Amino acid sequence: MKETYDAALQLLDRQIIASDTRMVGKVDDVTIERQSDGTWRVTELLVGPGALGPRTGGLIGFYMKAVWERLSGSTTGEPDRIRIEDVDHIDNAVHLKIPRSDVDVEGFEVWMREHVITRIPGAK
């Protein structure tokens, strides 16, 4: 591990890749927590419009989050997240230890798959 790490440059907006090499999203935001020794630590990666909206800001960001909340049926408004413990390593992408099916951040993908894509012949 590097000694210092610029999370804004080297972590935010990076592609997240599951252990089965499938893509699962971007690091749209992170949560950081203060440790007892006074240092900061990234504890979760936040994924999806629920996190990207507030970071984008403005009217567009507001609607991005609002539409996501309505469509995902989220009652808390809390964005989807991946625990930092599930991260294997970070290079030009964030690689997870777990396969895509174990990451629960793809509501829109699942909906699209079930309602549209699998109904078209030849989707396999």
Next chain:
Amino acid sequence: MKKIFALTLGVLTAIGGFVDIGDLVTSAQVGARFGLSLAWVTVVGILGIMVFAEMSGRVAAASGRSTFDLVRERLGPRLGLANLTASMGVTGLTFIAEIGGIALALELATSVQRFLWIPIVAALVWLVLWRVKFSIIENAFGLLGLGLIAFAVAFWQMGPDWGHLAEQAATFAKPGDEDWSTYAYYGVALFGAAMTPYEVFFFSSGGVEEGWSERDIPVMRANVFIGFPLGGLLSLGIAGAAALTLGPLGVDVSSLSQVGLPVATELGKIGLAVALVGFFGATFGAACETGLSVGYSISQYFGWQWGKYVTPTQASRFHAMMLLSAVLAAVVLLTTIDPIMVTEFSVVFSAVALPLTYLPILIVANDEDYMGKHTNGVLANFFGSVYMVIVVVASVAALPLMVWTKMGQ
């Protein structure tokens, strides 16, 4: 032997795939009105697309990341979103133009009205995106596109006065009855057509689709450095043929039959048939490329799984976006909008969006974290920087020129 075959195939594909509806229409228009006096812009544009295609291909091979993936990483979510919107607008417009172009070509060949063809063509394009393997999409249509050589052959057969043409091209000799403003407007349009942003989105995403690694860099370079200039020659052939046949008649190219006229008069029916096959291959291939690019860019911005290398069920959102764009393109074209006009708009807006596409590539190609030992050398950075200046000038000038000249009238 297999290597030589792959190399030849790649180069041929690059040649045939270089020209799309934007190049075709703009080249013919410019040839008819300005002769070869704007040929230098095509040359500058080809060199530019070579510089940035090589760079984005190298990024894809060295890091496994394609262009739009990096746009957001380097520009942040806000500017990235603005960029996504702009490039989607341009790529979507180009997608519509290609589908409209195919429908026009089919109307020309069958005398069945284009509105009947539009839904069929859009459905066919979608079907190819849905079912056909990436390598086949890339190669088959590129090879068919080689039929456009008919234009170059027709140009040769006309036995032009080479000395006169060379002088025209070398002295930027604007015809007397044209204004400098229209000259500049068509220059920008030609430049936008040669450097359309979707080309690098597609090229770099294709690299990821085919799993390029560092070992593939030489082959990628051969495709770019041999295939692109030869493809550009096709553009010049179209312009030259138009200059010799349409120019003296004072025809202002506004329909597809006029684009094909030089081949028809010089080479007859067979020549025209070959040119039509080339036209169909080039535009159908470009329709697939732009359709894919729409899916690639949106998916890469949001981090969704994308690509033809996985089944549609694994990349549902990616395929949903492409399906949506095919439907949308058909709907837009059925409003009876003129596809040639859509093409003219698409090349000008391409020019506007150029800096947004090429700046992130230049930045990332200099980032050792991504590139390792394949970081930009002095030459790539020199040309990259020079082209950033040119691209910004073209981008700033495009809209004012369009308004000022009333789209070149």
